[in-house]
Structures are given as structure tokens and as C-alpha cells.
Amino acid sequence: MSDSQWTDAAPLDGVPTDDVIGVNVEGRDIALYNVEGEIYATDNICTHGHARLCEGFLEGHEIECPLHQGRFDVRNGAPMCAPVTEAIRSYPVKIEAGRVFLSFA
Amino acid sequence: MSTETIVIVGGGQAGGWAAQTLRAEGFKGRVVLIGDEAHRPYERPPLSKAILSGDAHADTAYLQKPEAFDALAVEWRPNATATAIDATAKQLRLADGESLGYDKLILCTGGRARRLTIPGADLPGVHTLRNLQDAASLGAALIAGKRLLVIGGGWIGLEVAATARKKGMEVTVVEAMSRLCERTVPAGISTYLQRLHRSHGVRIELGASVERLAEAANGLSATLSDGREIGCDTVLVGVGLIANDELARAAGLACDGGVCVDAQCRSSNADILAAGDVAVWHSEWAGRRMRLESWQNAQEQGIAAARSALGTDVNHQPLPWFWSDQFDVNLQIYGMPAPQHEVVVRGDPDSNAFVMFFLDGDHVVAALGPNSARDLRFARRLIERRTSVDPAQLADVQVALAKL
Numbered sequence: 001m002s003d004s005q006w007t008d009a010a011p012l013d014g015v016p017t018d019d020v021i022g023v024n025v026e027g028r029d030i031a032l033y034n035v036e037g038e039i040y041a042t043d044n045i046c047t048h049g050h051a052r053l054c055e056g057f058l059e060g061h062e063i064e065c066p067l068h069q070g071r072f073d074v075r076n077g078a079p080m081c082a083p084v085t086e087a088i089r090s091y092p093v094k095i096e097a098g099r100v101f102l103s104f105a
Numbered sequence: 106m107s108t109e110t111i112v113i114v115g116g117g118q119a120g121g122w123a124a125q126t127l128r129a130e131g132f133k134g135r136v137v138l139i140g141d142e143a144h145r146p147y148e149r150p151p152l153s154k155a156i157l158s159g160d161a162h163a164d165t166a167y168l169q170k171p172e173a174f175d176a177l178a179v180e181w182r183p184n185a186t187a188t189a190i191d192a193t194a195k196q197l198r199l200a201d202g203e204s205l206g207y208d209k210l211i212l213c214t215g216g217r218a219r220r221l222t223i224p225g226a227d228l229p230g231v232h233t234l235r236n237l238q239d240a241a242s243l244g245a246a247l248i249a250g251k252r253l254l255v256i257g258g259g260w261i262g263l264e265v266a267a268t269a270r271k272k273g274m275e276v277t278v279v280e281a282m283s284r285l286c287e288r289t290v291p292a293g294i295s296t297y298l299q300r301l302h303r304s305h306g307v308r309i310e311l312g313a314s315v316e317r318l319a320e321a322a323n324g325l326s327a328t329l330s331d332g333r334e335i336g337c338d339t340v341l342v343g344v345g346l347i348a349n350d351e352l353a354r355a356a357g358l359a360c361d362g363g364v365c366v367d368a369q370c371r372s373s374n375a376d377i378l379a380a381g382d383v384a385v386w387h388s389e390w391a392g393r394r395m396r397l398e399s400w401q402n403a404q405e406q407g408i409a410a411a412r413s414a415l416g417t418d419v420n421h422q423p424l425p426w427f428w429s430d431q432f433d434v435n436l437q438i439y440g441m442p443a444p445q446h447e448v449v450v451r452g453d454p455d456s457n458a459f460v461m462f463f464l465d466g467d468h469v470v471a472a473l474g475p476n477s478a479r480d481l482r483f484a485r486r487l488i489e490r491r492t493s494v495d496p497a498q499l500a501d502v503q504v505a506l507a508k509l
Contacts, residue, residue, distance in 0.1 A: 057482045066478050068400075069426075082122060082404050083148075085173060 006094060006101035015039060015100065020063060022054030025102060030091070032100060033074040035061055039093050040074040041102050047079070047086040108208040109134045111414055112197055114187045114352065115213030116140020118148055118400065119381025121168040122407030123211050123414075124179045130415055137180045137205055139187055139197075144237055145174050150400055152240040153264035154430055158272060159244055163237050187214075190356035192374050209414040212353055212364055212372070212379040213407060216346035216398070221256065225318030230325050231340045234261055246339040249273030254327055254337035256315050258285040260429050262343035263298060266307050267431040277308040277335055279315055279327070289427075291442050293454060293461065294473065298431070305432055310335075346398055348383045361385055363396045368420045370410035378414055380406035389422045390470075391441045401426045424489055433457070437481045440471030440488055449496045451480070460484065467493045483507050 009025045015034040022044050023030050029044040031053045042063075044052050051067035058064075062071045062080055070084030077090035092103040111127060113120045116138055124138050124146075140146070147166040155161035169177070186200040190210065197205045218233035220226060232243045243265070247253070253269045255262040258280030266276045278285075284295035285302075299309055310329070317328045324338040348363035359365040359373035363385035370378045370386075381403040387394045397406075401423060409421040428437040434457060442463045452459030452474075460474035460481060468491045472484035483506035487494060498504045 055479070057479075064482075066482070082408060083168070085125070085169060 005103050005105045006096075007104060009041065009100045009102045012039070012095055012098050012100055018058060020054050020056065020058045022052055026104075028104070030102065031063065031074075033058060033063065035074065039095060039100055041091040041093050041100075042072065042074060042077050043089045046070060046084065047088050048084045053088075108132075108415065110137070110205075110207050111135070111209045111211065111411075112137045112139065112205055112207040113211045113213060114139050114197070115215055115349075115381070115383070116142065116144075116146050116181070116183070117213060117215050117381065118146060118168065118403035119215070119407035119410075120211070120213035121146025122404050123213060123380060123411040124177055125169065126408045126411035127415065128177050128179075130412060130417070132415055134208075135180065136177070137182065137207075139182045139185045139199070141184065141186050142236055142238075143183050145169070145171075145181065145183070147237065148400060149235075150430075152234060152237065153261055154268055156237070157234075157240050157244045157247070157265065158268050163241075166237070187352055190352060190377070192356050192358075192377065195376060208376065210377045211370075211410050211414060212377065212383060213381045213410075214349040214352060215382040216348045218342070219345045219347050221315070221342055221344065223315060223317050225320075225325075226342070228318055228320060228325065230338065231318060231342065233342050234265065235346075243339070243341060247272045247274060248338075251275070251338040252324065252336060253277070254279065254315075254325075254335055254340045255343060256327075256340060257343035257345070258282070258309065258311070259288070259343055259345070260286065262341065263302065263431055264429060265341050265343065266302060267305070270302075270305050270307055271432070275308075276306075277310065277337070278302065279310045279313050279329065279335070281312070281314045283312050285309070285311075290438070290473065291444070291448070291461070293448075294436075297454070297475065298436075301432060301434060346382060348385075348396060350383055353377075353379070353383075361394070365394075368422055369413045370406060370419070370421055371413065378410045380410035386421070388425065388441075390424055397425055399425065399427050424485060426485070434475045435478060436473065436475045437478060438471070438473040439481060439485050440469075442471040442473065446470060447496070449499045451500050452477070452502055462496075462499050464494070464496065469494060469499070480506055483509075 015032045020033045031044040033040045046065040049067040056066045064071045071080035072088050077088040094101045146168045189198040218235045252275045255266050255278040270276045285298045314330045315327045327335045350360045353364045354360045364379035366379045366384050366386045405423045409419045413419045446463035449462040458476040460477045463471035469487045
């Protein structure tokens with residue numbers, strides 16, 4: 001995989017531990033999660049009700065949508081409970097020089 | 106026991122989730138879903154808001170995308186009506202004469218909008234709101250500059266009032282009780298809602314009832330109990346729901362304003378379950394037997410009934426959660442606030458964002474407030490965990506609820 005596939009998304013210290021932030025990366029609305037120091041990335045808009053997951057509730061590896069409390073596993077985007085039935089897209093992450101890089105490939 | 110055929114009566118949110126759950130739990134048998142509408146299962150909250158205003162298409166309300174619904178391999182019978190249950194023979198009869206044998210039957214027949222019995226209640230221009238067809242019909246009548254009369258200051262009435270006002274209608278709400286949403290919120294929130302609507306130019310008449318509706322030279326005319334007349338072009342009647350429990354009652358099932366079920370969603374007949382708006386059960390959070398007419402309960406009880414039908418032990422006791430969107434306000438309620446609870450307010454109750462906590466001794470049993478979804482989500486955790494709290498800390502906006 002060439003370096004050109006990785007896109008700089010945010011400074012690592014901009015993603016507080018056990019929290020979620022929303023960032024715009026090349027026009028995409030992305031949620032970045034920090035679970036005990038590990039960074040994960042998914043699309044930010046819930047597949048159910050069009051709410052922003054970055055305003056939701058992160059508990060362990062699960063992000064809960066603030067609108068209807070559907071849950072996704074932030075590691076792979078899998079839907080975890082009703083009302084969400086459709087996975088949310090997740091993205092590979094790498095950390096380099098204190099920055100979070102995502103691959104949209 | 107082998108369960109081969111499960112029939113679900115009612116193709117709304119509870120029925121849709123029951124069908125989805127049967128497959129998610131690995132049930133390979135026959136699933137028949139009987140709906141009396143042309144639509145596959147959908148969520149009703151947008152009917153008084155984005156779908157009513159025309160801002161969202163009906164497609165956005167469906168529980169499943171078409172391909173996901175097809176993948177459930179459910180025998181879906183739209184526009185179909187169940188007419189009788191033979192509980193002994195375990196047969197369900199449909200209006201078209203067909204008889205369906207079942208091993209388990211799940212009743213998700215919901216409810217219908219209560220209608221008025223006053224003179225003029227059936228005039229053209231008088232609407233109720235329960236399904237997509239109602240929303241299309243009422244939505245077409247929401248026209249800027251025209252006058253809407255809302256009878257009933259409950260959730261449906263207030264949400265429609267807000268949608269109509271945003272469309273530029275002149276709106277009057279008439280409520281028979283002395284305050285708005287009296288059945289579901291404490292007085293402070295009724296006052297808040299009244300202030301919200303009045304600030305947006307909605308006229309509110311409390312302690313007033315409509316005695317008759319009549320055609321007038323220019324639209325319709327409503328006569329109030331005190332003799333006053335209110336002119337309007339369109340009327341929305343939002344005076345509650347009647348549970349569709351006739352099928353169950355005729356079959357001899359225990360009913361009390363709905364089908365009585367236990368926390369396993371089982372009716373008085375072990376092979377017949379019920380879920381959603383039609384079900385009456387003892388809510389431990391409320392401390393009483395009730396129907397819980399909400400989005401959350403339709404979903405969660407539909408799921409629970411399906412799992413129970415498959416023989417899984419379930420205990421349907423969700424912390425009641427309710428929300429309403431009106432103008433720029435999202436109001437949420439967790440639990441069942443009651444007059445005997447101690448009230449602690451966090452934030453300024455005269456502002457558009459604050460939380461009211463309801464305490465029983467040293468723990469929170471209910472919480473509500475406008476535009477405070479995040480705080481309320483933490484409140485939910487306090488309630489569910491029965492965390493011992495210090496009222497002074499709850500009230501202090503400098504103390505993060507996440508830390509309590």
C-alpha cells in the first residue's frame with residue numbers, strides 16, 4: 001500500500017481518550033474514536049436516522065447514536081442493536097508522527 | 106415443542122421488529138406478517154413532523170430497505186385484515202376467507218386515533234393522524250395563511266401545531282384540561298411547552314372543549330363550551346388512541362384497554378403474544394399496569410415478543426423513553442415522573458435547555474428536559490444503575506453527569 005492512500009485526518013491529541021469527535025476529511029463527515037488509546041474511524045452519519053454519531057455516547061467499543069440509541073461497533077462498523085440493521089462504513093487507521101491517517105481506498 | 110409457523114398480526118413498528126427478530130434469532134419456519142396498510146412496516150414519529158411537512162419522503166420511515174425486507178423471506182400480506190382467532194384450533198381467519206394455522210401468534214395490532222362524537226366530527230377538513238395516508242391527507246391541507254384548529258393539547262396535537270406554524274398557518278390549540286400534556290408531564294413542563302408555542306405565535310385555549318363543528322361561509326367553524334366560535338380551514342383531532350384489541354377480546358383473551366400480557370409478552374393464552382401499542386403489561390418502572398404508546402416500546406416489545414415466541418426467557422422492562430420534537434426543541438423523558446418525587450433542576454428552567462431530575466430518596470427515577478439529549482443519556486445511566494446521588498451535584502452544571 002503506497003503512502004498516497006493515507007489521508008491526514010486529525011492530530012492524535014485532538015481525539016480525547018474514551019471519546020468521539022467529528023472531523024471533515026476531504027469532504028467526508030467522519031467520526032474518530034479513542035478507545036483506551038486505540039483510534040478507530042467510521043462514517044459519522046448514522047445509517048438509521050441521519051444523526052451525527054460524534055454527538056453520541058461512546059461506551060467501550062460501541063458508539064450509541066444520540067437520536068434513537070442504535071449502536072455500532074466502532075472497530076468494524078457492525079450494527080449492535082435496534083433500530084440499526086445496516087453496518088456503518090469503517091476505515092483503516094494508522095498513527096504517524098502524532099497524526100491520525102485514514103485510508104479511503 | 107417445535108414451532109413451524111409464526112403469524113404476526115399488524116405490520117407496524119412492533120410487527121416489523123418481531124418479523125426481523127424471528128429471522129435474526131435463526132427461526133427458519135414460516136413467518137406470516139399481516140398488515141392492514143399497503144406499506145411495509147414503518148416508524149410513525151415522522152408522520153407529525155418531516156413527512157407531514159413534506160421535508161422527508163415516506164421511504165425514509167420504513168424499518169427496512171426493500172432488499173433487507175425481502176431477505177427476511179416473510180410472507181407479507183398487505184391490505185389484509187384478520188377477522189377472528191380460533192384459539193383452540195390455532196387458526197387465524199382473514200377477511201378474504203383464508204384460514205392460517207399457527208404455532209405462535211403475535212398480536213401487534215396497535216391502535217387507532219380516537220374520534221370525536223360531537224356534531225360535525227365527520228365533516229371534510231376534520232383529520233386524525235395515525236398512518237401515512239393520514240399524514241398525506243393532512244399534509245396537503247397545511248397551507249400558509251390558512252387556519253388550523255388542533256383539538257387536544259397532547260403530543261400529536263402539539264407536534265402538528267408546530268409543523269403547521271412553521272408552514273405559516275394560523276394555529277389554535279384547544280385543550281380540555283387545565284394544562285398541556287397533563288397525562289404525561291409535570292406542570293413545569295406543561296408551562297414550558299405553553300410558553301414555547303405562544304412564543305411561536307400559536308394560540309392556546311386551556312380548559313376549553315369543542316362542542317360542535319360546522320361548515321361556515323369561509324371554511325369551518327368550531328363552537329367552544331363557553332359559546333365562543335373559532336373559524337378554521339382544517340381541524341386536527343388529537344385526543345388519544347384506542348387499542349385495537351377487538352380480535353383478542355372476541356377470542357376470549359384477557360383484555361383491559363388492550364391485550365393483557367406478562368413481561369414475556371404472553372397473553373392469557375400461552376400461544377398468543379402481544380406487543381406494542383396494543384399491549385397492556387405491568388411496567389416495573391411505572392409501578393402499574395399500562396400501555397406504553399411509544400416508539401421505543403413498539404420496537405423493544407416487538408423484539409421481546411419474537412424472542413419469547415421462540416422459547417427464549419425475556420423480561421420486557423425497558424426504562425420508558427420518550428421524545429418529542431417541536432419547533433427547535435427536542436424534549437426527552439426517561440422514566441415516569443410522579444408528583445411524590447423530589448424535583449432537582451439542572452440549568453435555567455426559563456431557558457431552552459435544562460434537565461429536571463425526579464428523585465426517590467437518594468436516587469434518580471426519572472429525568473426530562475428540552476435540548477439536553479447528552480445530559481439525559483447520562484441520566485438514563487444513573488436511573489438504570491440506581492446510582493446514589495447528591496442533589497446539589499445534580500443541580501451543579503459545573504459537575505459533569507458522566508462523573509456521577
